Amino acid sequence: MGHEFSYDLDGRRHYITPPEPNAKGQQFAILSGDSDAINVRCKIERNGEAEGFLLEIAVMPYWAPRGASRFLELVRNKYYDGVALNRVIPGFLMQFGIAKDYKTRMEWDENTILDDFQDDTPFEEQFVSFAGSGPDSRTTEIFIVMPGASQEQIDYFGTNSWEAPFGLVVYRLGDSSVLPRIYSGYGDMPPWGDGPDPERIYDTDGYEYLAKNFPKLDYIDHCYIMKERQVTRYSDAH
DSSP states (O other): OOOOEEEEETTEEEEEOOOOOOTTSOOOOOOOTTOSBEEEEEEEEOTTOSSOEEEEEEEOTTTOHHHHHHHHHHHHTTTTTTOBOOEEETTTEEEEOOOSSHHHHHHHHTOOBOOOOOOSOOOOTTEEEEOOSSTTOBSSOEEEEOTTOOHHHHHHTTOSTTOOEEEEEEOOTTOOOHHHHSOOTTOSOTTTSSSOOHHHHTSTTHHHHHHHHOTTOOEEEEEEEOOOBOOOOGGGGO
């Protein structure tokens, strides 16, 4: 991991990090530069509901090529399977992306990607971006702008160089209640609240800490990449 390649398609620059070789020593990657969107579907284990529900993200490669490539790489590697939705604040954001397995999260925490060049895509409700702590610091944690976020807050997203939307949550016909259904009763993380502390989650016993102190959290059961398709931007459909 760590090597990045790029290619040009019709004047647009794409970035890709090749996957690790498989069991036969073969290494390959699928280039999807001609797709407006690549949809990822995640099954959410809703606390107390046996069936759970689906969260679907339309990844937009042209918005933030490096961010889109990293997210798809993580999904292909099943990184988000079992991940806790540890920071959920209605009217603000939902943040997640700390792997359930300690070794996995430590390996990826050291594998940062460069910032994307800022384009003309401003943040909106339901937009998805990587979180970071400084320039070129993105690894695995992402955030989603929650419904009801104030315009002032939405305008603030993206003022940091590492915040660049690479996709958006899309709803199936007649379903507009996915994000509000995710458990948010624990509040924000310290020092702004008493919710799960991300630094503790990164410890060796991080998920034991969550199970003991925050038993009502929702989790991602698994994520997978769907067939590429053309989509209408959320902002254009309203």
